[in-house]
Amino acid sequence: xxxxxxxxxxxxxxxxxxxxxxxxxxxxxxxxxxxxxxxxxxxxxxxxxxxxxxxxxxxxxxxxxxxxxxxxxxxxxxxxxxxxxxxxxxxxxxxxxxxxxxxxxxxxxxxxxxxxxxxxxxxxxxxxxxxxxxxxxxxxxxxxxxxxxxxxxxxxxxxxxxxxxxxxxxxxxxxxxxxxxxxxxxxxxxxxxxxxxxxxxxxxxxxxxxxxxxxxxxxxxxxxxxxxxxxxxxxxxxxxxxxxxxxxxxxxxxxxxxxxxxxxxxxxxxxxxxxxxxxxxxxxxxxxxxxxxxxxxxxxxxxxxxxxxxxxxxxxxxxxxxxxxxxxxxxxxxxxxxxxxxxxxxxxxxxxxxxxxxxxxxxxxxxxxxxxxxxxxxxxxxxxxxxxxxxxxxxxxxxxxxxxx
Ligand SMILES: Cc1ncc(C[n+]2csc(CCOP(=O)(O)OP(=O)(O)O)c2C)c(N)n1
Ligand code: SF4
Numbered sequence: 001x002x003x004x005x006x007x008x009x010x011x012x013x014x015x016x017x018x019x020x021x022x023x024x025x026x027x028x029x030x031x032x033x034x035x036x037x038x039x040x041x042x043x044x045x046x047x048x049x050x051x052x053x054x055x056x057x058x059x060x061x062x063x064x065x066x067x068x069x070x071x072x073x074x075x076x077x078x079x080x081x082x083x084x085x086x087x088x089x090x091x092x093x094x095x096x097x098x099x100x101x102x103x104x105x106x107x108x109x110x111x112x113x114x115x116x117x118x119x120x121x122x123x124x125x126x127x128x129x130x131x132x133x134x135x136x137x138x139x140x141x142x143x144x145x146x147x148x149x150x151x152x153x154x155x156x157x158x159x160x161x162x163x164x165x166x167x168x169x170x171x172x173x174x175x176x177x178x179x180x181x182x183x184x185x186x187x188x189x190x191x192x193x194x195x196x197x198x199x200x201x202x203x204x205x206x207x208x209x210x211x212x213x214x215x216x217x218x219x220x221x222x223x224x225x226x227x228x229x230x231x232x233x234x235x236x237x238x239x240x241x242x243x244x245x246x247x248x249x250x251x252x253x254x255x256x257x258x259x260x261x262x263x264x265x266x267x268x269x270x271x272x273x274x275x276x277x278x279x280x281x282x283x284x285x286x287x288x289x290x291x292x293x294x295x296x297x298x299x300x301x302x303x304x305x306x307x308x309x310x311x312x313x314x315x316x317x318x319x320x321x322x323x324x325x326x327x328x329x330x331x332x333x334x335x336x337x338x339x340x341x342x343x344x345x346x347x348x349x350x351x352x353x354x355x356x357x358x359x360x361x362x363x364x365x366x367x368x369x370x371x372x373x374x375x376x377x378x379x380x381x382x383x384x385x386x387x388x389x390x391x392x393x394x395x396x397x398x399x400x401x402x403x404x405x
Contacts, residue, residue, distance in 0.1 A: 022274075028257070113131055163264055192272070198281075206280035240379075251292050
């Protein structure tokens, strides 16, 4: 990927399936922020290939810095990540107060520059590391006779901005961990959430989640999913102050890179939904990135960014980054067994669901296009109005559900 190929990955040889669509996003994350990153990883494929103990693909650089990673539970990962953020904030506050107390010995100018330093861009973070190293050098001789100096040394590194990431799959984010995730989105803290969206519970063999698309088959949706996938992005956007991006690396790597950078730099909560191809989709993963491209080209997976800060300069916060659909949904979907399976077991239902799925894609894309024209972007009222026109369950004639075989 242009712009990052020379950055060292701190996520290396994982035990994921060959061609997994999740791991490239983690590698990118580690290249960009790995040396100051805290990761709360929900249970799922990413916790298994990310922690296949006694080894781990999470690594360190030549300075010994690397991501601090842990897996809590499937159901409380967002809360766990929020705890990491609160702890990092507490440590930073403690370090700042000790630094102020020791200003006469350390030098007022150095203390002031450490406390006031901006740390948004990587160059600023590097400059802060140098200041903190200087503070450490001045502290070491003091540590022998001053307890405050010893205390400060134990938390000094927290003066370099921590990058906190909550990572998990769609089963976690859309379903089982959603209550906690919603709590995090509403908490207004500087936290980043990355959803590796395979649209099924991959690690337990492909059960349907609320992210499973209309028309696809999955375990518990063997007769084809009858309801469109939940729009988690719009739910987050409704808060108004959450940065939200939908990305697909195989379709537009530069947009993915921009979204990761913007999300991390945003001093608030960010949510990235990352399209991740998976063996559960039923196609040769050698063509995973190509299939991502088709998902975007068909309009099924529009790329966008909701950037709250844009409102401050009078611009629409909603940026639609992918062009109008150029291919029908079928040209993307029918490359995958999860969609094709139904054509053998129930061709009539497959045909009807394909029509509905195409209509849902077309409607959704048009709505997103409208959102990008609104000066204030998709406000909760605009989202509600749009959702009505998409046809909610019960309002559209659905194919009668045939029992799963
Ligand atoms: C409360 C709870 N329910 C179920 C499980 C079993 N479980 C472990 S991983 C997983 C699937 C994870 O799916 P997803 O979040 O989509 O991540 P993916 O594996 O697709 O990356 C399930 C159901 C669990 N660990 N805890
Ligand atoms: S099952 Fe899917 S998400 Fe899990 S490691 Fe394999 S390809 Fe990746």
